Amino acid sequence: MTVLAIDQGTSGTKALVVDPADGVVAVAEVPVTPVHLPGGGVEQDPEQLLASVLEAGRRAVDQAGGRPVRAVALANQGETVLAWDRRTGRPLSPAVVWQDRRSEALCAERADAKEWVARRTGLVLDPYFSAPKMTWLRENITRDGVVTTTDTWLVHQLTGAFVTDASTASRSLLLGIDAVDWDPELTALFGLDGEELPRIVACDETVGTTDAFGGQRLPLAGLIVDQQAALFAEGCLTPATAKCTYGTGAFLLAHTGGTALRSTSGLTSSVAWRARGGTPYCVDxxxxxxxxxxxxxxxxxxxxxxxxxxxxxxxxxxxxxxxxxxxxxxxxxxxxxxxxxxxxxxxxxxxxxxxxxxxxxxxxxxxxxxxxxxxxxxxxxxxxxxxxxxxxxxxxxxxxxxxxxxxxxxYSSPHATALGAAAMARLAIEPELTLEQAVPEWTPxxxxxxxxxxxxxxxxxxxxxxxxxxxxxxxxxxxxx
The missing domain is CATH 3.30.420.40 (ATPase, nucleotide binding domain)
Incomplete structure (x- = not known):
């Protein structure tokens, strides 16, 4: 099954057409430009992010030379957030990038809760994660619309759905990591109680259809955060297998099995992916x-x-x-x-x-x-x-x-994140596949x-x-x- 896999990242968007038999048959990349501001601010133009997704995806489909695509997969950059109007889809703020540090004071104000937050979420109370930036947007930019990670906005633009996947949600500081569900006490801690949050879906779930990449309507599936997508692509399917991605930053993740570890050394635990009815975790x-x-x-x-x-x-x-x-x-x-x-x-x-x-x-x-x-x-x-x-x-x-x-x-390909998303999309469309069958074999x-x-x-x-x-x-x- 041929998949258009899109990796929307911090410095660019990459789109691949991936065929199980022939591998990567087309690649297109479109740069995006984060803006670094005084005081630790890092922002992106949401419209540029969307335009890069559409351009890269369409170029990859064109380069595939008429090869029929059966599904679209989307990996996202994780903790980058924005406010937007659910009715029109119009952005109401810049996208505040995961590197942005302007919510440091908000975290300091909640420092007494840091141990409780770590136990509840598996994460560290830090501006790196989504919730502090969401609160900063609400306090400094706008209280209108919804405030979500960029994947939710992009998926809404493509399909009209209002969703995020379990791995991305686990990077928010708003998810109870054991229950894998939004936690009302956490939303209250960040002053986000009453906010409309997206439905949490499995990574191997079809969330809608889109005709944004050609005349044919295609299912959109394989939603997953970028680092976990690479973990999956590299075959880290059992505990103690680990990978490190060297991109804008470097991110080391290790599979920990079906239980979310609470790090004793300042690391974080997240959902690795939710697929085939299972929810393994990783420490990173x-x-x-x-x-x-x-x-x-x-x-x-x-x-x-x-x-x-x-x-x-x-x-x-x-x-x-x-x-x-x-x-x-x-x-x-x-x-x-x-x-x-x-x-x-x-x-x-x-x-x-x-x-x-x-x-x-x-x-x-x-x-x-x-x-x-x-x-x-x-x-x-x-x-x-x-x-x-x-x-x-x-x-x-x-x-x-x-x-x-x-x-x-x-890893034998420079496209681990996109290949991981493509494998998740195959799981959504081909219910007989196992996790092991969906991940292509590779040698270093x-x-x-x-x-x-x-x-x-x-x-x-x-x-x-x-x-x-x-x-x-x-x-x-x-x-x-």
Whole structure:
């Protein structure tokens, strides 16, 4: 069954036409432009998001050369929210992006409830998640219409439905993670009681039909949040299997089975997906700056683009350490006020050392997350699956293997998120398929084995953690973490 799979992300929208026999037969990408504002604001134009979905989807269908498409799947960027009019579909606010930090004060005001929130939701009380941004929109922009994540608005534009999927809902701070349903006490905590919230659907559920991508009306199914879509595509279907996506940020997720773990180390638990009547969970850790740190290097003129990283990077950083907290620190520190640092520089430091230090800094934070995931699971991770654009950087992937002390298997396609959504859509349309049958088999494009000794890796991580401690300012009274 051929699927048009759309991955609506932070910096662009990608559309694939995927055929079970022939694989990816068409790809179209359309950029979108987040706007960074003073005070930690990050916004997108909702109309640009919708236009990118329509353009990418139509271009991919055209490129497929008449191959009949039977369903449309949609993966979304997660915690980005907007206000909109349900009657007209018109946006009433910008889309406030998951990176936006303007709701920090709202979280600080609720700091006394952080432990209760963690138990109820599996998440951390932080502006990264949807609810604080929803409250900020209500208090600062508009009280009209509904306020939802962008997937709900996009689906409404395509089909008229008012829904979100279970994995996306679990990233909101409004969902009781065990019941997988909206929690009235949580909505009250954020001043959102009385808000109309979308119906929560399974990821393998058909939610409506759309003719937005050609004359034929097609079922829309396979709704899933981006990181969980990649987890599914990479075959992480059993507990302790894990992947890390290297995109704008880096996101490490590990399957935890049918019970939502409560992390003891500052990580978060979410619904992995709801499909075939089951609801497995995952534990995850977030790194706010990965490709965005590379773009910073580009802006400074250190590299022309990401493809040049391996040409420029030195074999050793010559003692330079980087904490790439250009947008604060996420798991497990949850310090939005942290800033980036470069230390250990001398007059002999060159751009190649700085580039290597930034890449090692990304890998070091992911390695810390991987260690904490293992602690929560009660067993070490043995391999890490990796996807995303930065997996093309051998310097970063080797640093990841060295610092995490495990092999890193690079996913064989650059389209893991879209392929995961496509697999979910197949489950919706082909009821006889199992989860295992829906996920295409794959072998790693490249595997990176650790080269550093255990002592060298531990020494680096100890020095890097000391640099992190020096980076974060003293914690303010009443902080959220």
């Amino acid at each position: 850790g977030q790194v706010y700056t990965a490709a965005s740190a590379v773009r910073w290097l580009q802006d400074l003129g250190f590299v022309a683009d990401a493809a040049e990283l391996d040409q420029v990077a030195a074999s050793d950083a010559a003692g330079v350490l980087c904490v790439p907290a250009l947008a604060g620190l996420a798991a497990p520190w949850w310090r939005p006020d942290a800033t980036a640092s470069l230390t250990g520089m001398t007059l002999s430091t060159r751009r190649e050392h700085l580039v290597t230090a930034v890449l090692q800094g990304i890998a070091a934070q992911v390695a810390e997350v991987a260690g904490l995931v293992a602690a929560d699971l009660g067993a070490p991770l043995t391999r890490l699956r990796a996807d995303g654009g930065l997996t093309r950087c051998a310097t970063l992937m080797q640093a990841q293997a060295d610092l995490a002390r495990m092999p890193v298997d690079v 494009g490249t595997t990176y084995e650790p080269r550093w000794s255990e002592d060298r890796a531990q020494d680096f991580r100890a020095r890097w953690l000391a640099a992190v401690d020096a980076t974060a300012p003293p914690r303010p009274a009443g902080g959220t973490a």
